[in-house]
Amino acid sequence: MNLASDPYVWVAAILTLCVFSFLYKDNPFFCFAEHLVVGLAAGYTFCTYWQTIFLPELITPLWQDGMGSHAHLWISVVICFMWACKYIDRAQDLFRCALAFWIAVDLGLFLPTTMSARVLEQIAGTVNLRLQGDWTVILGNLVLFVGTIASLTYFYFSKAHKGVVGAAARVGSWTIMVGFGATFSYVVLSRIYLLIGRVHFLMRDWLGIVE
Amino acid sequence: MVTKIGYRLPFVLMLVFGVLFVVQYFVPHPAIKSTTDGIQQIKQPVSAFIIFIGLVGLLVMHARRVKNRERRWGYSLVTLTSAAAMAVVGMVWGVDQGTVYADWFTYLLSPIEATMFSLLAFFVASAAFRAFRARTAGATILLVSAFIVMFGMIPFFEELFPPLSKLASFIVSYPNTAAKRAILIGTSLGAMSVAIKTIFGIDRTILGREQ
Numbered sequence: 001m002n003l004a005s006d007p008y009v010w011v012a013a014i015l016t017l018c019v020f021s022f023l024y025k026d027n028p029f030f031c032f033a034e035h036l037v038v039g040l041a042a043g044y045t046f047c048t049y050w051q052t053i054f055l056p057e058l059i060t061p062l063w064q065d066g067m068g069s070h071a072h073l074w075i076s077v078v079i080c081f082m083w084a085c086k087y088i089d090r091a092q093d094l095f096r097c098a099l100a101f102w103i104a105v106d107l108g109l110f111l112p113t114t115m116s117a118r119v120l121e122q123i124a125g126t127v128n129l130r131l132q133g134d135w136t137v138i139l140g141n142l143v144l145f146v147g148t149i150a151s152l153t154y155f156y157f158s159k160a161h162k163g164v165v166g167a168a169a170r171v172g173s174w175t176i177m178v179g180f181g182a183t184f185s186y187v188v189l190s191r192i193y194l195l196i197g198r199v200h201f202l203m204r205d206w207l208g209i210v211e
Numbered sequence: 212m213v214t215k216i217g218y219r220l221p222f223v224l225m226l227v228f229g230v231l232f233v234v235q236y237f238v239p240h241p242a243i244k245s246t247t248d249g250i251q252q253i254k255q256p257v258s259a260f261i262i263f264i265g266l267v268g269l270l271v272m273h274a275r276r277v278k279n280r281e282r283r284w285g286y287s288l289v290t291l292t293s294a295a296a297m298a299v300v301g302m303v304w305g306v307d308q309g310t311v312y313a314d315w316f317t318y319l320l321s322p323i324e325a326t327m328f329s330l331l332a333f334f335v336a337s338a339a340f341r342a343f344r345a346r347t348a349g350a351t352i353l354l355v356s357a358f359i360v361m362f363g364m365i366p367f368f369e370e371l372f373p374p375l376s377k378l379a380s381f382i383v384s385y386p387n388t389a390a391k392r393a394i395l396i397g398t399s400l401g402a403m404s405v406a407i408k409t410i411f412g413i414d415r416t417i418l419g420r421e422q
Contacts, residue, residue, distance in 0.1 A: 002281070005216055008314060008317075008318035009318070011319065012318045012319070012322040013214050014324075015319065015322050015323050015326075016322050016323075016326045018323075019323055019326035019327055020326060022266065022330060023261055023330065023333060023413075031258075031283070032287050032289060032324050033287065033289050034286075034322040034327075035286040035287070035289040035290045035293075035326070036289055036290070036293050036319070036323065037320060037324060038269075038290050038293075038294075038325040039289060039290035039291065039294035039295075039296075040293045040294070040297050040315065040319055040323075041240050041299070041320060041324075042269055042270065042290070042294040042297075042298075042319060043264060043293065043294040043295065043296065043297025043298040043300075043301065044297055044301070044312075045266065046262075046263065046294075046297075046298050046301075047297065047298055047300075047301025047302060047306050047312065048264055048301075048306060049259040049262050049263070049302065050301075051305070051306045052212045052257055052306075053240060053255060053256060053286070054259040054260065054263075054267030054298060055411075056257075056258050057252075057255050057290075058256035061350065063213070067296055068414050072249060072252070072253060073253065075252045075253050076254075076255075076256045076257050076383070077280060079253070079257045080260040081262060083257065083260060083264055084260075084264065086264065090356060091216055093217025093220070094217075095215070095397060096217060096218075096220075096221045096419075097221050097417065098257075098419055100220075100221030100222065100224045101224050101225075101228055102254070102257070102261075103225060103409065103417060104225040104227070104228035104229040104232070104410065105229075105232055105254055105337055106250075106411055107225075107229050107232075107233020107251060107406040108228060108229045108230070108231060108233050108235075108386045108410070109232050109401055109412075110232050110402075110403075110406055111406050111407070112236035112237070112331055112400050113236070114402065114403055115399075115403060117394075118395055118396065118399035119396055119399050119400065119403075122392050122396050123396070124394060125392070126389075132252075136377075136381065140381060140384060140385035141385075142386045143386055143389065144385045144386075144388055144389045145274060145389075146263060146388050146389075147294060147385070147389025147390065148392050148393050149391075150389075150390040151389060151390050151392075151393030151394070152228075152393045152396065152397065153216070154393075154396045155393065167275070169416070173349055173392075174348070174349060174352050175386050175389050176351040176390045176393070176394070177320070177349045177353040177356065178352055178356040178386040178387060178390065179356075179383065179386060179387045179389070179390025179391055179394075180353055180356075180390070181352070181353040181354065181355070181356025181357035181358075181359075181360065181382075182356055182357070182360045182382055182383050182387040183387070184339070184353075184384075185357045185358075185360035185361035185364070186360070187335060188332065188335050188339070188361060189330035189365075191328060191329055191331045191335060192327075192332045194328050194329035194332070194341070195329035195332045196328070197325060198325055198326050198329050199305065199409070201322070202341055
């Protein structure tokens with residue numbers, strides 16, 4: 001056993017144990033770690049956004065050349081003030097205008113890119129069947145084609161799920177169940193890998209039991 | 212307090228900017244491109260400011276708890292103190308690698324977050340034990356798929372029984388993709404219809420009711 005001498009490792013190990021204590025029941029150690037992480041994450045987010053976006057893209061350009069090539073950034077300042085009006089009851093109109101501008105720009109960007117990447121490209125990837133090469137690839141592509149059509153049929157509610165539509169919807173629901181099973185296993189495995197990582201940290205970095 | 216103009220103006224803004232950003236995707240005219248690029252440049256620092264507003268809301272809530280000596284106010288003090296400490300450390304010494312800020316991220320924030328997510332391994336396992344019952348065909352398929360993918364991804368079983376690993380990667384590559392693709396197409400079409408209704412002011416719930 002070779003205990004760590006770095007105080008940071010001790011702090012990290014103690015906080016890890018504080019969080020693991022929740023497995024017994026909710027307790028003050030876990031609550032402390034929980035509130036600590038919220039505060040640290042808030043401070044971390046503030047600093048990251050300040051140092052990487054707000055300072056280099058607004059404050060510094062305005063400070064250097066606020067009346068010249070960066071004059072348009074004063075509009076950002078005005079919009080920031082309009083957002084801050086969220087907390088002023090008499091200035092809710094300004095806040096709503098800033099919110100509307102924000103939503104409109106995001107939705108305007110979202111619509112064509114979603115149509116292209118998430119609908120048309122997905123449909124193209126499904127119907128462009130590649131029936132060449134290894135038999136597993138051919139079988140897989142057929143499964144992909146039939147599975148996607150059947151799963152879409154399962155979500156189609158304008159026609160009763162009877163006859164051919166009903167059969168396709170049933171195959172679709174089975175395909176979706178296979179997908180959910182695979183997704184579930186991925187979630188479980190990722191959590192177990194994290195757990196192994198934390199136990200490994202405690203045993204190697206803190207206690208020095210394993211190499 | 213929202214006035215009549217304050218209620219209607221945001222919808223006009225939403226229509227104008229929403230349509231402008233949809234049009235810029237299809238019309239590569241330099242005038243439209245420079246306008247939308249300028250708007251996106253203006254929007255970038257505002258995104259950071261919106262995060263700051265959210266953080267202020269969080270800190271105000273905790274400060275109120277401390278001020279009123281509400282139940283568990285001590286934990287709120289932990290949140291406030293840690294947020295302030297992290298922010299000061301980041302603002303004074305910077306956010307680059309090798310700074311105190313980076314050390315706090317590595318040894319305080321990361322261990323707690325990783326351990327909290329790793330806790331889910333226990334809860335997911337216990338939930339699965341209770342929920343996974345092969346009662347119907349769909350539930351049986353989900354169960355079988357989950358087990359094949361889970362064991363197929365573990366190196367020990369990969370060595371012990373190689374076809375299991377191949378079957379797991381087949382499930383992940385084809386039926387899983389088919390299900391995800393159908394869900395993606397369906398949700399995207401739904402989100403697009405909501406976006407269109409919002410831009411054209413058909414769905415007005417996003418900005419609240421007229422007063």
